[in-house]
Amino acid sequence: MGIGDVRSVESVVDCYYVDTGMYGTDGYGAVYIYDTERPALVDTGIGTHYDRILDALDAVGIGRSELEYIIPTHAHLDHAGGAGFLVEETAADVYTPEAAAQFLIDPSGLWEGTKRAVGEQIQFYTEPRPVPESRLEPLADGATLDLGDRELVLHDAPGHAFHQGILHEPDDAVVFAADAAGIYVPELDTVRETSPPADFDLEGVVEDAELIADLDPETICYGHFGPAPAADRIETYIAVITDWVESVEAARERLEDDEAVIEHFVEQSTIDEVWGETKGRAEVAMNVRGVLQYLDSE
Numbered sequence: 001m002g003i004g005d006v007r008s009v010e011s012v013v014d015c016y017y018v019d020t021g022m023y024g025t026d027g028y029g030a031v032y033i034y035d036t037e038r039p040a041l042v043d044t045g046i047g048t049h050y051d052r053i054l055d056a057l058d059a060v061g062i063g064r065s066e067l068e069y070i071i072p073t074h075a076h077l078d079h080a081g082g083a084g085f086l087v088e089e090t091a092a093d094v095y096t097p098e099a100a101a102q103f104l105i106d107p108s109g110l111w112e113g114t115k116r117a118v119g120e121q122i123q124f125y126t127e128p129r130p131v132p133e134s135r136l137e138p139l140a141d142g143a144t145l146d147l148g149d150r151e152l153v154l155h156d157a158p159g160h161a162f163h164q165g166i167l168h169e170p171d172d173a174v175v176f177a178a179d180a181a182g183i184y185v186p187e188l189d190t191v192r193e194t195s196p197p198a199d200f201d202l203e204g205v206v207e208d209a210e211l212i213a214d215l216d217p218e219t220i221c222y223g224h225f226g227p228a229p230a231a232d233r234i235e236t237y238i239a240v241i242t243d244w245v246e247s248v249e250a251a252r253e254r255l256e257d258d259e260a261v262i263e264h265f266v267e268q269s270t271i272d273e274v275w276g277e278t279k280g281r282a283e284v285a286m287n288v289r290g291v292l293q294y295l296d297s298e
Helices: 050-060 083-089 098-105 108-124 202-215 233-254 258-268 277-297
Strands: 006-008 015-019 030-034 040-042 069-071 093-097 136-139 144-146 151-156 165-169 174-178 183-185 190-192 219-222 227-229
Touching: 006 050, 015 050, 030 050, 030 219, 050 083, 069 083, 083 093, 093 098, 098 136, 108 277, 165 202, 174 202, 183 219, 190 233, 202 233, 233 258, 233 277, 258 277
Parallel strands: 040 069, 069 093, 093 136, 174 219
Antiparallel strands: 006 015, 015 030, 030 040, 144 151, 151 165, 165 174, 183 190, 219 227
């Protein structure tokens, strides 16, 4: 799949995803499109290339006046940064977990926090535009969204970030997992950790993963790199994220300071072979910082 390409989600009726070209990395930015009676977008990308989402709507055959839902799974800008741009270009309202709503209405604090969290990666971002309060609907845990011929059910999943939710569509046994199931990397056929500052909580992440397992999906629609069959992936992610935190904690015990811990994992990582050197190194550093903050909070 290449940047700007639109593909159908196998086993999920009338569902597509577009590669927004996030961070200049093929597949990393997956935004989902439901071509249902009441059309919907799940997530919006970082906002830098929101025009690719509009092009994808055109390709699927959804008019901008026909789109009804824009559903950011959480307020992190790689999932919600395009919401303010897209609401200006379509008739859709924005639906998001209650805890995320404030950050979409006034994204200024989120923008400053993102710059601190992502470091060098900020070069890929565009400052988000606010979503008018009149166009935003906060969703409580358990809320349902009527797409006409099916429903999406929101479940709070605050381990990765306190404002994160996942979406379950029971008819096709699919979960839109945001970052609650980690990052599936097709080239490596593996699931990788995601542990950004400032809200990462290991116990919460494990609980969220177990929630997804209890929903028993056949397909997981990851927020990055697209959909994948669900078999065994949740068990794998629980092991991956637990081992990741333990490895950072062990490195902290033997190295002189936190900067040395970050540098250790950056130099050890081979993920830049998939994501490129700039993105790969910055991603690893961010995830280490998130674990270090979590360890400090225990």
